[in-house]
Amino acid sequence: MVWGKLPEMIVREVDPFNAESPRSALAQGPLTAIEAFYVRSHGPVPNIDPAAWRLTVDGLVERPTTFTLAQLRDQFSQHDVVATLQCAGNRRAGLMAVRDIPGELPWGPGATSTAQWTGARLCDVLVAAGADPQVEHLAFEAPDFSRTASPPQAFGSSIPLAKAWCEEVLLAWAMNGAPLPAVHGGPVRVVVPGYIGARSVKWVNRISVRHEPSDNYYQALDYRLLPADADLNTARPGEGLSLGLIALNSAILSPDDGAIVPPGPTTVTGYAMAGDDRGVARVDVSCDADDSWRQAQLEAQLSPWTWRLWSIELHLSPGHHQITARAWDTAAALQPERAAHLWNPRGYVNNAWANIHLTVTG
Ligand SMILES: Nc1nc2c(c(=O)[nH]1)N[C@H]1C(S)=C(S)[C@@H](COP(=O)(O)O)O[C@H]1N2
Ligand SMILES: [Mo]
Numbered sequence: 001m002v003w004g005k006l007p008e009m010i011v012r013e014v015d016p017f018n019a020e021s022p023r024s025a026l027a028q029g030p031l032t033a034i035e036a037f038y039v040r041s042h043g044p045v046p047n048i049d050p051a052a053w054r055l056t057v058d059g060l061v062e063r064p065t066t067f068t069l070a071q072l073r074d075q076f077s078q079h080d081v082v083a084t085l086q087c088a089g090n091r092r093a094g095l096m097a098v099r100d101i102p103g104e105l106p107w108g109p110g111a112t113s114t115a116q117w118t119g120a121r122l123c124d125v126l127v128a129a130g131a132d133p134q135v136e137h138l139a140f141e142a143p144d145f146s147r148t149a150s151p152p153q154a155f156g157s158s159i160p161l162a163k164a165w166c167e168e169v170l171l172a173w174a175m176n177g178a179p180l181p182a183v184h185g186g187p188v189r190v191v192v193p194g195y196i197g198a199r200s201v202k203w204v205n206r207i208s209v210r211h212e213p214s215d216n217y218y219q220a221l222d223y224r225l226l227p228a229d230a231d232l233n234t235a236r237p238g239e240g241l242s243l244g245l246i247a248l249n250s251a252i253l254s255p256d257d258g259a260i261v262p263p264g265p266t267t268v269t270g271y272a273m274a275g276d277d278r279g280v281a282r283v284d285v286s287c288d289a290d291d292s293w294r295q296a297q298l299e300a301q302l303s304p305w306t307w308r309l310w311s312i313e314l315h316l317s318p319g320h321h322q323i324t325a326r327a328w329d330t331a332a333a334l335q336p337e338r339a340a341h342l343w344n345p346r347g348y349v350n351n352a353w354a355n356i357h358l359t360v361t362g
Pocket of ligand 1: 037038039040041042043085086087088142143144155156183184185196197198199200201202203204
């Protein structure tokens with residue numbers, strides 16, 4: 001398999017390379033191994049010599065600065081943050097089952113993975129450059145060129161400056177203790193915990209402090225939640241909701257959907273994820289068409305910025321079963337029940353209750 005990934009990865013696209021983590025690999029534990037971490041790319045992976053990489057910080061700053069990797073490592077203290085990345089298109093397949101979404105990848109629940117990221121705090125770099133704290137947006141640029149953007153262009157995005165000043169946002173050069181692999185943005189990427197994956201720009205080479213959000217295609221047009229009746233052919237930049245904060249979500253990881261399991265107890269496991277400063281408060285599981293619910297056991301959370309794995313032991317009779325899981329967050333919000341109510345033209349934020357079907361042998 002390319003890029004050192006597991007052969008079990010579910011490859012959604014070969015060029016550019018897009019691969020989903022298998023449920024079984026995510027179920028292994030709260031940290032995802034690098035070889036199992038999902039990959040989402042809009043263009044070819046650039047081959048960047050770490051010694052030649054440069055990061056320019058400019059825009060509304062007192063001291064526009066260009067850093068080498070060595071300068072970034074030497075001038076700023078190093079921090080670790082364990083954070084889950086989740087693509088806004090995670091679980092899109094559930095929306096495609098409602099109505100077709102042409103031209104988009106049919107992600108299951110594995111466009112989500114968790115790693116320990118190591119690097120400099122973005123806020124420290126902003127202080128060094130003398131960023132204007134009153135200004136509202138921070139735009140990221142990268143060199144990878146997307147042929148499918150309209151018009152074709154390099155990848156970029158932005159975040160509100162209020163988030164950029166938060167300690168958890170990193171310019172990361174390591175992942176799970178290893179140098180950041182090229183496919184995940186090496187030598188250096190942005191990691192914006194709690195925000196959709198698209199804001200964690202890989203191979204970042206320019207950061208600009210601005211009054212307006214980035215006008216890059218992936219900020220102004222893509223990664224926006226349009227109303228169900230919007231027409232993609234006439235959608236204007238800035239239309240719909242800009243996706244930033246991750247929405248409350250959950251998925252079942254084991255058994256696999258469609259599994260055949262022996263009689264006796266069945267352990268069902270999964271993940272639940274809450275956005276920004278909310279936590280996962282509870283996960284309910286039903287095996288009787290949502291008539292009754294039992295609470296799953298939540299595993300410890302490695303940081304405020306990660307999913308929580310959960311598990312429950314069910315005693316199922318021989319035959320066919322549908323298992324449903326749903327999460328509640330610390331604001332007592334519950335996931336929406338049905339994907340049909342969430343359908344949108346680009347297929348983002350499917351956070352409907354999770355289902356699998358399984359058969360217990362007699
Ligand atoms: N430069 C660049 N950064 C990028 C992307 C990209 O295509 N180019 N994809 C984004 C999206 S949509 C996601 S979900 C995450 C995925 O990160 P990963 O490939 O390391 O899992 O990277 C984001 N950063
Ligand atoms: Mo994404």
